[in-house]
Amino acid sequence: MKTNPEKAGAEVIRLSFRLNGEPVQLTVPPVMRAVDLIRNELGQTGTKISCGIGRCGACSVLVNGKLAVSCLTLAYQLEGASVETVEGLSDQNEVHPIQEAFLEEGGFQCGYCTPGMVMAAKCLLESNPKPSEAAIQEAFSGNLCRCTGYGGIIRSVQRACSS
Known part of the structure; x- marks a missing residue:
């Protein structure tokens, strides 16, 4: 479910980063996890939520080329970053x-x-x-x-x- 924190009157943070090579600009609550942003707001559902405490790696993404567990990464930490999910590995015609x-x-x-x-x-x-x-x-x-x-x-x- 997509939400608009600005309309709800909640405190928000403006973010700008690249997701799978595409620019993203949006506002998020300061405590939103990167995994929730990636899955729920940006529709990249290949990134899975499993343990929620950084132990299983199901939510792993690359942030500036480094492996990151997105359940322990807050969305604001993506500011200015390049984020790659499994969806970004292949195009419509062939797999990586x-x-x-x-x-x-x-x-x-x-x-x-x-x-x-x-x-x-x-x-x-x-x-x-x-x-x-x-x-x-x-x-x-x-x-x-x-x-x-x-x-x-x-x-x-x-x-x-x-x-």
Whole structure:
């Protein structure tokens, strides 16, 4: 549900940032979480809400190229930033090579954690294009999956390295 805090008479903060390459300007309550802004106000529902305390990584996005758990990030912290969600990885015609690798290697089961996993993989591969298995495991230490044994996820990242 979209709200307009200015009409309600509440205190608001004006924000300006880039989301998946597109400029965004809006007003938000000072205590709004980034995950709520991204999902509810901006419609990027690939960013999932799960634990709400920064332990599962389902809400992971890239903020200025760094992995961030958006449930612990307040919306005002996005001011002037470049934010990338899983929706920003592909265009209408093809999926990103990391997403393709997850499909090919079965790096998901229910898929709920997959957007956060894909964003963690993107962050890792941008800083380390050929990570060891130990480096992959370390990079995913903040992302929990309750369905898989992580084998498919690790293979997905390894496949994405070779593409």
